[in-house]
Amino acid sequence: MKRIAVFTSGGDSPGMNACIRAVVxxxxxxxxxxxxIRRGYNGLIKGELFKMESSSVSNTIQKGGTILKSARSLDFMAPEGRRLAFEQLQKYEIEGIVAIGGNGTFTGATLFYEEYGVPIVGAPGTIDNDLYGTDFTIGYDTAVNTALDAIDKIRDTADSHERVFFVEVMGRDSGYIAxxxxxxxxxxxxxxxETKTTIPDVISTLQNGWSRSKTSFIIVVAEGDEEGNATEIAARVKEAIPQMDARVSILGHIQRGGSPTASDRLLASQIGIACVEGLLNGKKDVMAGFVNNRLVYTPFKDTITKKKIINQRFVRMVEILSV
Amino acid sequence: MKRIAVFTSGGDSPGMNACIRAVVxxxxxxxxxxxxIRRGYNGLIKGELFKMESSSVSNTIQKGGTILKSARSLDFMAPEGRRLAFEQLQKYEIEGIVAIGGNGTFTGATLFYEEYGVPIVGAPGTIDNDLYGTDFTIGYDTAVNTALDAIDKIRDTADSHERVFFVEVMGRDSGYIAxxxxxxxxxxxxxxxETKTTIPDVISTLQNGWSRSKTSFIIVVAEGDEEGNATEIAARVKEAIPQMDARVSILGHIQRGGSPTASDRLLASQIGIACVEGLLNGKKDVMAGFVNNRLVYTPFKDTITKKKIINQRFVRMVEILSV
Amino acid sequence: MKRIAVFTSGGDSPGMNACIRAVVxxxxxxxxxxxxIRRGYNGLIKGELFKMESSSVSNTIQKGGTILKSARSLDFMAPEGRRLAFEQLQKYEIEGIVAIGGNGTFTGATLFYEEYGVPIVGAPGTIDNDLYGTDFTIGYDTAVNTALDAIDKIRDTADSHERVFFVEVMGRDSGYIAxxxxxxxxxxxxxxxETKTTIPDVISTLQNGWSRSKTSFIIVVAEGDEEGNATEIAARVKEAIPQMDARVSILGHIQRGGSPTASDRLLASQIGIACVEGLLNGKKDVMAGFVNNRLVYTPFKDTITKKKIINQRFVRMVEILSV
Amino acid sequence: MKRIAVFTSGGDSPGMNACIRAVVxxxxxxxxxxxxIRRGYNGLIKGELFKMESSSVSNTIQKGGTILKSARSLDFMAPEGRRLAFEQLQKYEIEGIVAIGGNGTFTGATLFYEEYGVPIVGAPGTIDNDLYGTDFTIGYDTAVNTALDAIDKIRDTADSHERVFFVEVMGRDSGYIAxxxxxxxxxxxxxxxETKTTIPDVISTLQNGWSRSKTSFIIVVAEGDEEGNATEIAARVKEAIPQMDARVSILGHIQRGGSPTASDRLLASQIGIACVEGLLNGKKDVMAGFVNNRLVYTPFKDTITKKKIINQRFVRMVEILSV
Incomplete structure (x- = not known):
């Protein structure tokens, strides 16, 4: 290969710049x-390509967001969009691509590979960590630390006012952040x-705690919990215990940004290297990830269809540690 | 005076512990x-008093929240509550009080002074900064830095996705944090x-920005703005500009917690000293504050009734700096 | 087992409190x-034991340092010290111990086990990460993030002044932090x-960089590098390139403190649970650790004598990424 | 005025970019x-000028260091250097300058004004805060918070190991940071x-503390203290109390970098505006600053020759608060 390209797509995550830097x-x-390529698949369709040098990525490893911008692309989901994208690749003589993103990104990538045979290696860039084929995704460690830092602050108030706090963190389909x-x-x-904790469970844990003179509580809710979001759950608990002094805090978008942690920079750098060296060694239609500290390339199809299971020992830990 | 007492009341704010430490x-x-006194006026009524030593406040200056707990008290607003409170003070032979809190706290304090003559000196402990009689309240600088840190994170995403972000910060009656x-x-x-920025103003600023190729925007909204909260304002703007890619982030309770900044520790320490030395010098029914770097004691009545005006030069600054 | 004890020993590390909490x-x-047990082996010898309840560890998971204090003990290295320690255990009817610390701690523990048969399970609490039997030690992730945060700050100045910075991080025997x-x-x-980078290597990398118009450099030095510490290395490079504008920064003790990261809290909590459940299941004379995400118990002898090897792919990464 | 220029000079400080942004x-x-102008006076002499637009300073307000780079200039101290600098200004038709820096910068500026009549308004950009004519310099609040954050970490270890820590902070001529x-x-x-605390004072405070069962101590030393730096002072105390378990930590360069605090961004923005509007209103040979919350322009001569005095009430505070 003489020339490759790199882009970011989907929700931004801390460490994407470290990954771009490693790729370059x-x-x-x-x-x-x-x-x-700027703005993901959209930019590819429109030809927003530019040559990058080593200095293009100087002083970016510590930055949140993505210097290549990101976007979700409807156009690329249509055959016409992919045709235009392929024409741009031919025009710029790009022989391989590193795509940094999540499942949406890889769905597009595998379609593109099937139709046009363009070698693409993916990097798992998403704070959600729910990608099969890697223990950790780029941005996950930072997002967790950001959310935890917020919870530490909230506990100051919970503790001072002897309140119950329902804190909603990101995670539409999984409890990886929660x-x-x-x-x-x-x-x-x-x-x-992933687990069936019901409103009555919450109520009984609270009452059990009060009976042991516990005066403040933190309840962490993944936004996609089957019982509802934090606001809904708090309302239902409040119905049963009207005298409860409760508050809801939705952490929201702060979880996406910020300077990446050491782990995320290291992971992003390793994966960036692995993507390029994978391409050079003939890998295609796969995502680079680390499983049990070993580099593995997983077919896009598997990253899209297989489900990564949250470690069940964690569920038990919350019970033991709040004794 | 041989014996004094100290309590915190109302919403907790970072630096309250530094202030308690200085008082002790x-x-x-x-x-x-x-x-x-634990749990503010409630604890006073119930007799939750305990002797404090120098070591009671060791290793607390850096902690958010309040080690004395806080609560809002309805009971103290009734004459019977204040009578019970006074009996506790007599029982413990307390001759003066330092009350750390905001306007609600001082309203109770001045009533109490009028009825029972108990000397109370107040410390302005609230993140809102809307207290007449001091340039800065204890916790304000920390709250602003926490909110700003969140906005820095949000800008990473705003910038990467070229979006408009409506960020709601605390401030029911004022724009001091915003x-x-x-x-x-x-x-x-x-x-x-404090200012009349209307929805059409927001729309025209956005359109003006897009016309100058600006691609991302941060709009800061004080929760008590007369146009509504951030969610409402965003919805109204979106109605006028349906193609706008916008998000809302409500920073909420994280603004109350966290380790106090250097400024807040310094201010809290100075005010704690000033409260005790004020009491010893015969001050009563006043709040200690700093105005233009000078220590001033302001009657509680003034802190409650007079309005502190936000500096008008700040309003102009936003206009100049977003040129 | 009816009664166990827990102590921390050796250099403190962030996450020790999270581990104590999990043990309790x-x-x-x-x-x-x-x-x-307060103050490690010293406290054991002197009988500084006290009963802990669930509330003894409330609100400690986020705190740096160790609430049980730590100390290095010469007395315990002598047979008389261990005899006195054993008498205390008998007096308090302690049947098992969780020892949180590093190699010095485990050396004492295995001696103690050999002589008196006291079941001890160890938790790897040290920022250095150079313990065989676990991929990560408690405190390591926090220390790395603290050091990295400092380096981010230093780069601001390096970049603004176009300087060479020699930054010394902890690591007497290893480059795990560096x-x-x-x-x-x-x-x-x-x-x-672990690697033989010589002064001429440093000089040639610098000159190579300047020739490619690179204007600022960060050189990270583990304190125990065979070429000397950062101050010595900087002096020797300066001798060869007198016109170099260089500064030295020794990060020092800040690397030991601070609130633990999410990873360290999680690791410390898991290991704390594993230590107690290990003891209850008959484990003794071993350290609990995680290798490739699996819980393993490693004999103290191995943790003391075997060497954990730093991943060689990291060495190559620095070369690639500074291209 | 039709065209002005801006540069940064001397040691970099957090908030310089916020000030440049406001100027632009x-x-x-x-x-x-x-x-x-890049690289301060050196760049001016060499003609490193470039036109700036609003977008040149986008997304810089939160960044440490200076995007215009900085340097100390010997050449400008010679008449020939200033002559070349003036020629560049004529060539680029620059009619006024905003100089962001400290006393060295202003010494050059006033010389330049005297010889060539170029209107220059200065912005106080230095972490040291020892500039007459402003209560706070740009970068000071950030530096103090960075140092304090480090001290918080060090206290974790001091407390856990019951040690004495000598922490050296910046301040060659003043205790403003200390x-x-x-x-x-x-x-x-x-x-x-600014104060005469002697080694015997230190020793007696330590012994007094130990006699009251205090077990750990933090001693903050400004690098320019007349008794020596932290290493020297610690050695002298250790001579008198050999059994003292003491450590030295020199915070060093981390104090210069990092994202500016809210206060520093606000101050830098206000001063940047004031510099430009001052120039437009005919100000010259002065520094813009805030004294007691009011904007004042102080002649460079006064900023160079007059001494700002540290508030004496602070000295007494340390004594009271460590009781």
């Missing part, structure tokens, strides 16, 4: 030219899509 | 005994109760 | 009494005990 | 062209150039 420098290290936040935040209860 | 140690320094967040966060627009 | 609550969860700091901090060079 | 946007707001760090960090002793 690894390409240059191996004597391969590298182009940046779980370490609950354990690390010293929460008494955690509600995640 | 200044009393001891001057050979005065000091009691802590204003420095807007200036320091590089916001294009700020909506605060 | 897991014991209570399983109906076992738990005593805290390596992720170098990769995550975007350093051009890293000097660690 | 205020100029544009008033219809004035603005040029950036003082709030000592008060906010809960230090028992502070040594600054």
């Amino acid at each position: 420098r690894t390409a240059i290290y191996h004597g391969v030219e590298v182009y940046g 779980m370490p936040c609950a354990i690390g935040g010293g929460a008494e209860i955690v509600l995640i899509p | 140690r200044t009393a001891i320094y001057h050979g005065v005994e000091v009691y802590g 204003m420095p967040c807007a200036i320091g966060g590089g916001a294009e627009i700020v909506l605060i109760p | 609550r897991t014991a209570i969860y399983h109906g076992v009494e738990v005593y805290g 390596m992720p700091c170098a990769i995550g901090g975007g350093a051009e060079i890293v000097l660690i005990p | 946007r205020t100029a544009i707001y008033h219809g004035v062209e603005v040029y950036g 003082m709030p760090c000592a008060i906010g960090g809960g230090a028992e002793i502070v040594l600054i150039p």
Whole structure:
């Protein structure tokens, strides 16, 4: 390969820049030219490509967001969009692509590979960590630390006012963010899509706690819990215990931003290198990830269809630690 | 005076512990005994007093929340509550009180003074900064920095996705938190109760920005803005500009907690000293504050009835700096 | 087992409190009494034991340092010291111990087990990460993030003044802290005990960089590098390149403190649980750790004598990423 | 005025970018062209000028360091250097300058004004805060918070190991950084150039503390204290008390970097505006600053020759609060 390209797509996550940087420098290290594509698939369709040098990524490793911008692309989901995208690749003589993003990104990538045979290697860039094929996604560790830092602040108030706080963290389909936040935040209860904690369970844990003179509680709720979001759950508990002094805090978008942690920079850098070296070694239609500290390339199809299971020992931990 | 007491009341704010610490140690320094009262006026009524030593406040200066707990008290607003409170003070032979809190706290304090003549000196402990009689309240600087840190994170996403973000910060009656967040966060627009920025103003600023190729926007909204909260304002703007890619983030309770900044620790320590030394010098029915770097004692009546005006030069700054 | 004890020993590390908390609550969860021992082996010899309840560890998970205090003990290294320690255990009817610390701690523990048969399970609490038997030690992730945060600040100045900065991080025998700091901090060079980077190597990397118009450099030095500490190395490079504008920064003790990261809280909590459940299941003379995400108990002898090897792919990464 | 220029000079400080941003946007707001000069006076001499637009300073308000780079210039101290600099200004038709820096910067500026009549308004950009004519300099609040954050971490270890820590902070001529760090960090002793605290004073405070069962101590030392730096002072105390378990930590360069605090962004923005509007209103040979919340322009001569005095009430505070 003489020339590759790199883009970011889907929700931004901290460490995407560290990954772009690794892609750019690894390409240059191996004597391969590298182009940046702005705004993901949309930018590819429109031809927003530009040559990147080592200095293009100077002083970016510590930055949140993505210097290549990101966007979700409806156009690329249509055959016409992919045709235009392929024409741009031909025009710029791009022989391989590194796609940094999540499941939506990889769904597009595998379609594109099937139709046009363009070698694409993916990097798991999403704060949600719910991607099969890697223990950790780029941005996950930072998001968890940001949420935990917020919970530490909230506990100051919970403790001072002897209140119950329902804290909603990101996670539409999984409790990956909620779980370490609950354990690390010293929460008494955690509600995640993967487990069936019901409103009566919450009520009995609270009453049990009060009976042991516990005066403040943190309840962590993944936004996608089957019992509802934090506001809904708090309302239903309040109905049963009207005298409860409760508050709801929705952490929201702050979880996406910020300077990446050491772990995320390291992971993003390793994966960036692995994507480029994978491409050079003939990998295609796969995502690079680390499972049990070993580099693995997982077919996009598997990352899309298989489900990563949250460690069941975590569920038990919350129970033990809030004794 | 041989013995004084200290309590915190109303919403907790970072630096309250630094203030308690200063009160305790200044009393001891001057050979005065000091009691802590738990849970504000409620605890006073119930007799939750305990003797404090220098070591009671060791390693607390850096902690958010309040080690004395806080609560809002309905009972104290009734004459019977104040009578019970006074009996507790007599029982414990308390001759003066330092009350750390906001306007609600001081309203109770001045009533109490009028009825029972108990000397009380107040410390302005609230993140809102809307207290007449001091340039800065204890906790304000920390709250602003916490909010600003969140806005920095949000801007990573705003910038990466070229979106409009409506960020709601605390401030039911004032823009004290919103204003420095807007200036320091590089916001294009700020909506605060003190100024009449209308929805059409927001729309025209956005359109003006897009026409100059600006692609992302931060709009800071004080929760008590007369145009509504951030969710409402965003919905109304979206009605006029349906194609706008906008998000709302409500920072909420994280603004109350966290380790106090250097400024807040310094202010809280100075005010704690000033409260005790004020009491010893015969001050009563006043709040200690700093105006233009000078210590002033302001009658509780004034802190309750007079309005502190936000600096008008700040309003102009947002306009200039988002050019 | 009816009653166990827990202590911390050796250098403190962030997450020790989270580990103590997990030990205490897991014991209570399983109906076992738990005593805290203050000041490590010294306190054990002197009988500084006290009963701990669930509330003894409330609101401690986020705190740096150790609520049980720590100390290095010479007395315990002598037979007389261990005899006195054993008498205390008999007096308090302690049947098992969780020892949180590093190699020094475990050396004492295995001696104690050999002589008196006291079941001890160890938790790897040290920022250095150089313990065989676990991929990560408690406190390591926090220390790396603290050091990296400092390097981010230093780069602001390095970049503004176009200077060379030699930053010394902890690591007397290993580059475990230095390596992720170098990769995550975007350093051009890293000097660690495990690799032979010489002064001429440093000089040639600098000159090579200047020739490619690079104007600022971060060089991360593990304190125990065989070429000397950061001050010595900087002096030797300066001798060869007198016109170099260089500064040295020794990060020092800040790397030991601070609130633990999410990863460290999670690891410490898991290990604390594993230590108690290990004891209850008959484990003794071993350390609990995680290797490739699996819980393993490693004999103290192995943790003391075997060497954990730093991943060689990291060495290559610095070279690629500073291209 | 039709065209002005801006540069940064001397040691970098957090908030310099916020100030540059305000200068650029205020100029544009008033219809004035603005040029950036790279590398301070050196760049001016060499003609490193470039036109800046509003977008040149987008997304910079939160960044440490200076996007215009900084340097100390020997050449400008010679008449020949100033002559070359003036020629560049004529070539680029620059009619006024905003100089962001400290005393060295202003010494050059006033010389330049005297010889060539170029209107220059200065912005106080230095972490040291020892500039007459402003209560606070740009970067000071951030530096203090960074140092305090480090002291909070160090206290975790001091407390866990019951040690004495000598922490050295910046301040060659003043205790401006040391003082709030000592008060906010809960230090028992502070040594600054402005006061005569002797080694025997330190020893007696330590012994007094131990006699009251205090087990750990933080001693903050300004690098320019007349008794020596932290290492020297610690050695002298250790000589008198050999059994003392003491450590030294020199915070060093981390104090210069990092994202500016809210206060620093606000101050920097206000001063940037004031510099440009001052120039437009005919100000020259002065520094813009805030004294007691009011904007004042102080002649460079006064900022150079007059001494700002540290508030004496702070000295007494350390004594009271460590009781």
